Amino acid sequence: xxxxxxxxxxxxxxxxxxxxxxxxxxxxxxxxxxxxxxxxxxxxxxxxxxxxxxxxxxxxxxxxxxxxxxxxxxxxxxxxxxxxxxxxxxxxxxxxxxxxxxxxxxxxxxxxxxxxxxxxxxxxxxxxxxxxxxxxxxxxxxxxxxxxxxxxxxxxxxxxxxxxxxxxxxxxxxxxxxxxxxxxxxxxxxxxxxxxxxxxxxxxxxxxxxxxxxxxxxxxxxxxxxxxxxxxxxxxxxxxxxxxxxxxxxxxxxxxxxxxxxxxxxxxxxxxxxxxxxxxxxxxxxxxxxxxxxxxxxxxxxxxxxxxxxxxxxxxxxxxxxxxxxxxxxxxxxxxxxxxxxxxxxxx
Amino acid sequence: xxxxxxxxxxxxxxxxxxxxxxxxxxxxxxxxxxxxxxxxxxxxxxxxxxxxxxxxxxxxxxxxxxxxxxxxxxxxxxxxxxxxxxxxxxxxxxxxxxxxxxxxxxxxxxxxxxxxxxxxxxxxxxxxxxxxxxxxxxxxxxxxxxxxxxxxxxxxxxxxxxxxxxxxxxxxxxxxxxxxxxxxxxxxxxxxxxxxxxxxxxxxxxxxxxxxxxxxxxxxxxxxxxxxxxxxxxxxxxxxxxxxxxxxxxxxxxxxxxxxxxxxxxxxxxxxxxxxxxx
Numbered sequence: 245x246x247x248x249x250x251x252x253x254x255x256x257x258x259x260x261x262x263x264x265x266x267x268x269x270x271x272x273x274x275x276x277x278x279x280x281x282x283x284x285x286x287x288x289x290x291x292x293x294x295x296x297x298x299x300x301x302x303x304x305x306x307x308x309x310x311x312x313x314x315x316x317x318x319x320x321x322x323x324x325x326x327x328x329x330x331x332x333x334x335x336x337x338x339x340x341x342x343x344x345x346x347x348x349x350x351x352x353x354x355x356x357x358x359x360x361x362x363x364x365x366x367x368x369x370x371x372x373x374x375x376x377x378x379x380x381x382x383x384x385x386x387x388x389x390x391x392x393x394x395x396x397x398x399x400x401x402x403x404x405x406x407x408x409x410x411x412x413x414x415x416x417x418x419x420x421x422x423x424x425x426x427x428x429x430x431x432x433x434x435x436x437x438x439x440x441x442x443x444x445x446x447x448x449x450x451x452x453x454x455x456x457x458x459x460x461x462x463x464x465x466x467x468x469x470x471x472x473x474x475x476x477x478x479x480x481x482x483x484x485x486x487x488x489x490x491x492x493x494x495x496x497x498x499x500x501x502x503x504x505x506x507x508x509x510x511x512x513x514x515x516x517x518x519x520x521x522x523x524x525x526x527x528x529x530x531x532x533x534x535x536x537x538x539x540x541x542x543x544x545x546x547x548x549x550x551x552x553x554x555x556x557x558x559x560x561x562x563x564x565x566x567x568x569x570x571x572x573x574x575x576x577x578x579x580x581x582x583x584x585x586x587x588x589x590x591x592x
Numbered sequence: 593x594x595x596x597x598x599x600x601x602x603x604x605x606x607x608x609x610x611x612x613x614x615x616x617x618x619x620x621x622x623x624x625x626x627x628x629x630x631x632x633x634x635x636x637x638x639x640x641x642x643x644x645x646x647x648x649x650x651x652x653x654x655x656x657x658x659x660x661x662x663x664x665x666x667x668x669x670x671x672x673x674x675x676x677x678x679x680x681x682x683x684x685x686x687x688x689x690x691x692x693x694x695x696x697x698x699x700x701x702x703x704x705x706x707x708x709x710x711x712x713x714x715x716x717x718x719x720x721x722x723x724x725x726x727x728x729x730x731x732x733x734x735x736x737x738x739x740x741x742x743x744x745x746x747x748x749x750x751x752x753x754x755x756x757x758x759x760x761x762x763x764x765x766x767x768x769x770x771x772x773x774x775x776x777x778x779x780x781x782x783x784x785x786x787x788x789x790x791x792x793x794x795x796x797x798x799x800x801x802x803x804x805x806x807x808x809x810x811x812x813x814x815x816x817x818x819x820x821x822x823x824x825x826x827x828x829x830x831x832x833x834x835x836x837x838x839x840x841x842x843x844x845x846x847x848x849x850x851x852x853x854x855x856x857x858x859x860x861x862x863x864x865x866x867x868x869x870x871x
Contacts, residue, residue: 479706
């Protein structure tokens with residue numbers, strides 16, 4: 245299909261402006277990252293670590309703790325932002341969000357099931373065990389996505405209400421499954437489980453960070469080819485198919501992408517809500533509704549938001565650390581309410 | 593392509609129920625109603641201008657939907673001498689454009705972007721920027737390019753979508769343009785302007801035009817063939833000249849007065865006794 249996203253209706257002057265926006269967003273992100281490196285329970289001085297060799301501990305903290313953590317926050321935030329932008333494009337609805345619609349909790353429930361029940365599967369090699377969780381999360385997310393797509397179109401096409409109510413129902417169903425898993429879990433499994441429901445970036449290490457970077461890069465390149473088609477989708481399904489868009493194929497591609505990105509985030513950091521709702525909104529306010537710009541910018545803002553939230557989570561109550569999911573919810577829930585207030589005309 | 597060659601042919605074609613969009617809460621009654629629409633059989637020649645007339649609910653839109661080839665259907669449809677089922681939506685979109693009556697956009701896209709989406713199915717489109725400009729000019733939407741969709745009035749929205757449809761078949765010949773009462777909401781002056789730009793557009797490119805119209809006079813004046821639909825059946829399929837006085841009266845169940853004008857096509861106006869007295 246689309247080998248390259250052609251310049252659909254864009255003058256040169258416009259793209260210069262967008263380039264400037266990208267540059268500003270990137271600079272802000274990098275600055276924030278550099279600031280975040282300094283902040284933490286142990287003070288780190290850049291010059292010290294670069295020059296002196298006796299600052300072993302500082303250097304260890306910098307390279308093995310802070311840097312992977314900060315990169316991890318950016319990468320996870322970016323995948324959440326991308327997943328959010330894709331979901332909103334797919335459902336043609338600015339209130340759609342993988343978290344609110346139950347995709348993330350679907351992934352978390354499958355992961356919870358895997359934590360509790362995989363103990364019984366002795367025949368799986370220990371090396372493969374690491375992958376059970378992400379795989380289970382992906383399956384869970386994918387299942388919820390397909391279910392949502394079917395249900396939401398069957399209930400009331402294009403209605404905000406129908407979609408959000410479907411999300412509530414799925415969230416409730418999935419919560420029951422998580423509850424069942426934690427009821428059946430032993431003490432150690434329970435501790436692992438509580439990690440999912442709150443969300444934390446504490447598990448960051450270079451292996452996961454580099455893996456997520458590859459995943460994100462792949463997802464970004466892949467979705468770049470879908471952006472123009474997502475634009476066409478916002479004209480309505482019938483118009484999109486009149487314009488030559490293979491709806492079924494496009495929908496499947498977006499769904500798999502959303503499920504994949506949400507599952508990756510959930511598998512390694514648990515449930516982190518609202519980033520995927522807010523990031524595309526900020527992007528849309530800044531560059532307008534064209535998905536060719538909204539998608540990459542959502543990634544940048546998702547990364548930035550989660551970095552800020554995680555830095556707060558690390559530093560507000562030193563030496564203790566608050567799960568970052570609490571911060572994103574504190575930030576996101578009022579934002580969501582304000583969006584609802586704006587949308588109230590279309591709700592009924 | 594030969595002028596007399598058939599571009600689209602329907603043989604007992606009707607919509608399959610499963611593919612219907614659920615627009616009504618009363619799905620059962622909708623289904624029962626749809627059952628009586630069709631099947632339709634028509635041969636459309638290349639370069640023809642056809643108007644579909646009929647009272648509301650008669651099945652005009654259903655017929656146009658069937659012609660668009662996007663819905664599952666019973667019976668046979670051939671487009672450009674190929675069974676339409678074998679063509680991909682992408683392939684179809686190169687040769688067939690559709691302008692619907694109502695439009696919705698989810699996000700507040702700019703007019704320029706909406707028009708550019710007319711060519712979204714093309715992988716490589718070097719002429720894109722020129723085509724957007726030209727088709728906007730043809731649809732008198734050139735001044736709207738920078739505006740965002742939600743700030744447009746009804747008439748301006750219609751022009752932007754018309755430009756989108758123009759862009760879709762801009763560099764094609766012998767295509768098919770399907771139009772579903774696009775001008776109902778517009779004021780009379782604009783209606784005539786847009787209709788004439790549609791007609792010129794089709795004539796320049798030998799596109800076949802099939803339009804659902806409300807206005808009998810527009811149909812007689814500008815289209816060469818009329819398809820009259822009532823209760824889900826084609827009751828007449830005839831040339832627009834001489835004006836089919838009796839058939840149209842029967843179609844709308846009302847009386848029409850025929851005024852012959854030397855050198856021009858006949859004029860048909862509703863002649864309700866009550867009306868004429870009031871004047």
